[in-house]
Amino acid sequence: MCPKLPLLLVFFLYYAITSLGSDPDPVQDFCIPSTGIAACKNSSAATVEDFVFSGIKFPGKFSETGLAATSVNVNIFPGLNTLGMSFVRADFEVGGINMPHFHPRATEIAFVLEGKIYSGFVDTENRIFAKVIEKDEVMVFPKGLLHFQMNVGDMPATILGSFDSQNPGLVRIPNAVFGSGIEEKLLEKTFGLNSKEIAKLRNRFAPH
Numbered sequence: 001m002c003p004k005l006p007l008l009l010v011f012f013l014y015y016a017i018t019s020l021g022s023d024p025d026p027v028q029d030f031c032i033p034s035t036g037i038a039a040c041k042n043s044s045a046a047t048v049e050d051f052v053f054s055g056i057k058f059p060g061k062f063s064e065t066g067l068a069a070t071s072v073n074v075n076i077f078p079g080l081n082t083l084g085m086s087f088v089r090a091d092f093e094v095g096g097i098n099m100p101h102f103h104p105r106a107t108e109i110a111f112v113l114e115g116k117i118y119s120g121f122v123d124t125e126n127r128i129f130a131k132v133i134e135k136d137e138v139m140v141f142p143k144g145l146l147h148f149q150m151n152v153g154d155m156p157a158t159i160l161g162s163f164d165s166q167n168p169g170l171v172r173i174p175n176a177v178f179g180s181g182i183e184e185k186l187l188e189k190t191f192g193l194n195s196k197e198i199a200k201l202r203n204r205f206a207p208h
Helices: 005-020 173-178 184-191 195-205
Strands: 067-072 086-092 097-102 108-114 116-122 128-134 138-141 146-151 157-163
Touching: 067 097, 086 097, 086 146, 097 173, 108 116, 116 138, 116 157, 173 195, 184 195
Parallel strands: none
Antiparallel strands: 067 086, 086 157, 097 146, 108 138, 108 157, 116 128, 116 146
16 A cells, blocks of 8 residues: 555645535636526626625514514525525513524624623533623634523514524524434433423424
8 A cells, every 4th residue: 555645635635624514615706596407697697696695684573582583694695605604683572592503504703783692602511601791792612512692681672693604503401402303212311301391392382
């Protein structure tokens, strides 16, 4: 075997992993998805409206957790296609939470527009990095790490978040664990819960 082959294999694997770990670089100025055969709309047919999204002027619908989150990703704003970024507006009622979750394909940076938010993440050694951030402060959540937010102020709060992927993905921990159909016995042994308690959590977090 060539003595340089193991080194070349390591280099190749490193290159492959890092290349696939983020959105690819664009090969043209922009690519507005086309409904026809071509992957992109003809650039001469693009207008300014392809690059403007007005759907975050106001808060969205609040969930039972007191959170209204409006994602601006490539699925609802085609102008983001191939540009490697996306956005979210998150509004919190007093006491509202953004439950523990992670984005498998993106780092997030969050800017507090209004209010006071207890915000943080947990690393792979189970260390927590959390504090209350206030208006005009920013916090970053590394790619793939569990993070969370809670409005601890006495007024509604708003966060604007930016991602380094056009489609960052979202995995909410309670929904993933109790709403995905994992074998009940495994959940009982993991959390020390009985079947009645598991059923209650499944009913709460299962897709509706």
